[in-house]
Amino acid sequence: MFMSHEPAIQSLTHETSLFGKTIDSIEFARNCGQLTGYCAVAELARLQDLVGVNTGVVAVTVVGELDEQRRPWLHLAVRGELGLVCQRCLGVVSHTLEIEAHLRLIRTGEPWPEDEVDEGSEGQADEAIAADEGLLISSLVEEEIILSLPYAPMHEACELPGEDELNRKASPFAALAVLKKH
């Protein structure tokens, strides 16, 4: 769930590609802007080394806000499925993205907050980012996805690639070992 001061965003649709889309981040917050769309996984350059499959899209919602102290925020939600590489069998392991990031915009010359930025619960984070007149949405999405990914994605149950086959070829005794296991 978003924080209580969050505008409702559930009803927004995600039919527009956000490829190349930029916003003036502080203006967007000041105007309580709402932006929805999708980013194609193939267009998220920094993700390419991390995914095993680069088809599909992630749904993105950005909502701007000024808080009670008139400080500008962007609230970012990212939803989707990524095919990561299992670190045990090197097969594709599906990973569900449910990211909600609360990004406080820091103006040029404004002191960077230290104490106010809390580590949220899993999938949620309050962060500070530099305000940008040409903030590239896909770059923000990339960054938040990378931060959210597991360090070593793995299937719940799988084996090393071709373990049994390799053993059988290597030694006739390996076949016996396989039989004994059952």
Ligand SMILES: [Zn+2]
């Ligand atoms: Zn695996």
